[in-house]
Amino acid sequence: MWPDTRITDLFGIELPILQAPMAGSQGSELAIAVSEAGGLGALPCAMLSIDKIRAEMGVIRQRTNRPVNLNFFTHTNSEPDAARETAWRKRLAGYYAEFGLDADNVPAGPGRNPFDEAACEVVEDTRPEVVSFHFGLPEQKLLDRVKAAGAKVIASATTVAEARWLEEHGCDAIIAQGAEAGGHRGIFLEDDIASQPGTMALVPQVVDAVSVPVIAAGGIADHRGAAAAFMLGAAAVQIGTAYLQSPEAATAPGHRAALAEARDDRTVLTNVFTGRPARGLVNRIVREVGPMSADAPAFPLATGAIGPLRKHAEAAGSADFSPLWAGQAASLGGTRPAGEFTRDLAAATLKMLGRS
């Protein structure tokens, strides 16, 4: 029925539609809805404690027997750099003053946890069908254990070189993440965001470069983008932003409001929220401090000092200091339930491909 069944066969899923993991904006509920609809739901684990991952996987296994994707970041946690921390606090000092906050007493913000021994144990215990990594892959010993636990391993490539690297290091499939994509760029071999290719250019070049199946991501939010991805040679699509307004997502009210008014030309790559470039809608902090700030501490340390500003602003009903992650096709997204959206997307895509 689908023009390419390599991904559906590999993961044992019905529809070649992967829900992109979106740390901070969703948990098990969205993953369950997408997996139950026949796609591949994903649980983003980067901001969850080990106990929470375990609990969320328990909920998922209870509510669906379909395959699911656990997603982890694979960065190396940086040691704080005192000079950079000072510069960052100084850059933000005006906002602290404006809100009457104490700049000298900022609690450590919500970090991001890289995939480690403890996370690997959860994988071994809960046996997700698919494990995805962002920012490269974990060390070989852990990767081997993930594979030994039966998981298919996928990861994001933002360039052909990264796709080749991921295939050589054992990925079963590659997510080709075009520059349009919302959230963190998966970039890991270099750090030059100016030369990151868009989905239309990236996907066919990755398809030509690797022999494993390719999952297209970035700027895909409806059946037109999904059908286009298949034409480019992708065997599946990964969609994030289009799920952010669904009732099953845990997207904050201010984020939802911003998404409802999203435009094609109002997202940028910014490092002000975490220290790594990620695509989101422009708001006050991005406009005034970013989009890319040389003062921002290394990922994920930039998050700490933004935290109190965000908390204060959100309490006042403002999203001026919140990360409003979104891809460039955010305006095509809607508020429909995730399962219904997934099924209708699949049907409309098949129709466009002349295969319904």
Next chain:
Amino acid sequence: MWPDTRITDLFGIELPILQAPMAGSQGSELAIAVSEAGGLGALPCAMLSIDKIRAEMGVIRQRTNRPVNLNFFTHTNSEPDAARETAWRKRLAGYYAEFGLDADNVPAGPGRNPFDEAACEVVEDTRPEVVSFHFGLPEQKLLDRVKAAGAKVIASATTVAEARWLEEHGCDAIIAQGAEAGGHRGIFLEDDIASQPGTMALVPQVVDAVSVPVIAAGGIADHRGAAAAFMLGAAAVQIGTAYLQSPEAATAPGHRAALAEARDDRTVLTNVFTGRPARGLVNRIVREVGPMSADAPAFPLATGAIGPLRKHAEAAGSADFSPLWAGQAASLGGTRPAGEFTRDLAAATLKMLGRS
């Protein structure tokens, strides 16, 4: 036969494939080859004298009776800014010294001519079937004369807002120029390149926003990209970089050599060659002075001071100071004759669309 015939009907062409005008890298020969093959060939006029445009159109009319596209820039020529010129010369002084060139005696470089009264007369005399504009549209009086001369008018939009503006101002079709595209960004309502959407995200949003047909451009270099563009809702594609290595193009040897080794992740938007952001392969001047330099004089004035460096380097067989315009899908291009490439592209695209 094609899923959408609005553009082929509008222009009176056989294939929905437009050759993107590429000033400095092609003349009548490429345009003739593409038009004769059934696509729409284009003559870029921005760097040609009025006499040369007239002569080239004479050659075109002699060698093909198929429709052709004359292309013009619509910028306003800036008055030189002494402070910025000084800063720019200072920025480049080291290179002048390295090559033993006289920095105080730089001739005015090859400018770019905006569409004006004289160019309009050529349009009225030679009656091109299609006239395309880059950087917006000319003043209404000239635009009316172009239309009265029987030309269909098209222009590039880099955002939905620009597409709406162009439709409101009378364009018969819109080129949706995604961020992947090589050469100058058509951006004209704003100047923020950080928020420019990629083709995958831009095309469907433009299609939803305007009622005239949409031509997809950016990152399209083979049948996969062309078929994807139709899925996104485009009625035609515009392809530039993939023609640059054809024998009919006038692409410089150093540029051809760079294209032959092009990678997905080795182009950037740079203003160092002209003052406006344009996508090209990274070379020495881009790496060391750009990619975006605040010192570069306004378009097209930056070109002047680069000229002698380029001339000197090219004479020594180096492309270190030459603009190596290229889109992000440059690696998919080849060296085949333009007519053959156009016909085969059409056939392969129809096959992918299940319509051959």
